[in-house]
Amino acid sequence: MIKIANTQVWVHDQDEALAFYTKKLDMEVRTDVTVPEMGNFRWLAVGPPNQPEVSIVLMAIPGPPLMDETTTAQVHDLMAKGFAGTIFLTTEDCEASYKDLKSRGVEFTEEPESRPYGIDAGFRDPSGNSFRLTQINDIFDR
CATH class of the missing domain: 3.10.180.10 (2,3-Dihydroxybiphenyl 1,2-Dioxygenase, domain 1)
Incomplete structure (x- = not known):
């Protein structure tokens, strides 16, 4: 059976997002791993304490080469709205x-x-x- 494990939101600042989700929404950290081999990519996930099977990934908005500048700007614009x-x-x-x-x-x-x-x-x-x-x-x- 297929289950939802993670969902993702874009965030401007992972540390600021982490503080908001843990201190204000009372969520707990599920994963906080930095991968040096991927340019110090940080996988940061939180979730409600009463739902350990579900995580929200707090994903930093990438730039090139993963996301071109136009797409990055579009994501920022959608988030602002x-x-x-x-x-x-x-x-x-x-x-x-x-x-x-x-x-x-x-x-x-x-x-x-x-x-x-x-x-x-x-x-x-x-x-x-x-x-x-x-x-x-x-x-x-x-």
Whole structure:
């Protein structure tokens, strides 16, 4: 059976991203390895403590020769707009999670709001990646 092991987000600064994901989102480090043979490429992955089988790779935006300058600029532009992808987080209590994350310094772009599928809020990480924090109602349990 095929399973999801890792997903990836682009980050401007891996150390800044690491601090955000571990200190503000309370995730844990899964892997932090630098490979000298690949130009000191750093594989940095974090994940929620209660989901050890899933990791989010905090990938530095590469330049040439891996990614040409035009593509690098396009990735930066999409990130600045919050359109480089979205991570969907679920919680049993969106209001409580919102208050907890806000007290840790997470800046929300959208406060919790009731929607047909549950209660939903939005925030971004320091690199501009979009997050949805959702308390899902029973609409998806059918």
